[in-house]
Amino acid sequence: MTPRYAFDATHALRGSLLRKLLPCRRIILLSDFDGTLAPIRPTPAEARMPARTRKLLYLLSNHPSITVGIVTGRSLPDIRRKVGKSHMLLVANHGFEIFFDRLSWVHPWAERAVPLLRQLALRLRKQLRPFSGVLVENKRYTLSVHYRSVPKRDVRRMREVVLDFLLPFWKDFRITEGKKVVELRPNVPWDKGTAIQRVLTLLKREKHGCVIYIGDDTTDEDAFETLRGGGITVVVGRKKQSRAAYWVRDPAEVWEFLAALAITLAERSKP
Numbered sequence: 001m002t003p004r005y006a007f008d009a010t011h012a013l014r015g016s017l018l019r020k021l022l023p024c025r026r027i028i029l030l031s032d033f034d035g036t037l038a039p040i041r042p043t044p045a046e047a048r049m050p051a052r053t054r055k056l057l058y059l060l061s062n063h064p065s066i067t068v069g070i071v072t073g074r075s076l077p078d079i080r081r082k083v084g085k086s087h088m089l090l091v092a093n094h095g096f097e098i099f100f101d102r103l104s105w106v107h108p109w110a111e112r113a114v115p116l117l118r119q120l121a122l123r124l125r126k127q128l129r130p131f132s133g134v135l136v137e138n139k140r141y142t143l144s145v146h147y148r149s150v151p152k153r154d155v156r157r158m159r160e161v162v163l164d165f166l167l168p169f170w171k172d173f174r175i176t177e178g179k180k181v182v183e184l185r186p187n188v189p190w191d192k193g194t195a196i197q198r199v200l201t202l203l204k205r206e207k208h209g210c211v212i213y214i215g216d217d218t219t220d221e222d223a224f225e226t227l228r229g230g231g232i233t234v235v236v237g238r239k240k241q242s243r244a245a246y247w248v249r250d251p252a253e254v255w256e257f258l259a260a261l262a263i264t265l266a267e268r269s270k271p
């Protein structure tokens, strides 16, 4: 499926937003963080939401008929620091952790993986010492090897070392790759898509008609698939193949999309 550009001359997205959101009593807006709300930086620590995006998300999360959530591969403490104090729902570690108000949930398999992941992170860091710019991040329930800052000439060799080290653990862990990152997570059928289903159940919202999801990476495709036919799905970056219905260029256009949503909500609440 090829997504449709959200801001084309027909304003297809605005029309679709109005049509789909008018009958909704409650709207659930879910968004990925890196590359979606925050532009990608050389290291994950440097990534920040632009002030206007942060402001608009806070505004939306305080609207009585909308629940705003961030769905990310980052760990829960990490995404909490990035988002700041808010009413937002947080789905961290690719869905293995969910936090909202007083509700806190961790996938039981993820808890079992903690000791081995800690060990693997230490050993992998040692193996990768010869490479500059590589970052092994132990996120408690998953592990990420970021290599955006590794010199181009070293990337191939570095990836070989990482995969050679991780492959013997393929029964317990799944290896996935995203934008300049290799990730390891418990080998259970669990991803951003299944995590979203879990969120909708927790929020007692099983019908997907009023769910919006925005994301930019391969892991977000699972969420698009879950919401196909029901929710409003937006991929960031032009892609020939995506399960999302719409696409926008970059995080700046994600802000435009959120602004369109805020305007739609205002129109909807007119008497």
Ligand SMILES: [Mg+2]
Pocket (backbone or CB within 6 Å): 032, 033, 034, 035, 036, 215, 216, 217
């Ligand atoms: Mg992303």
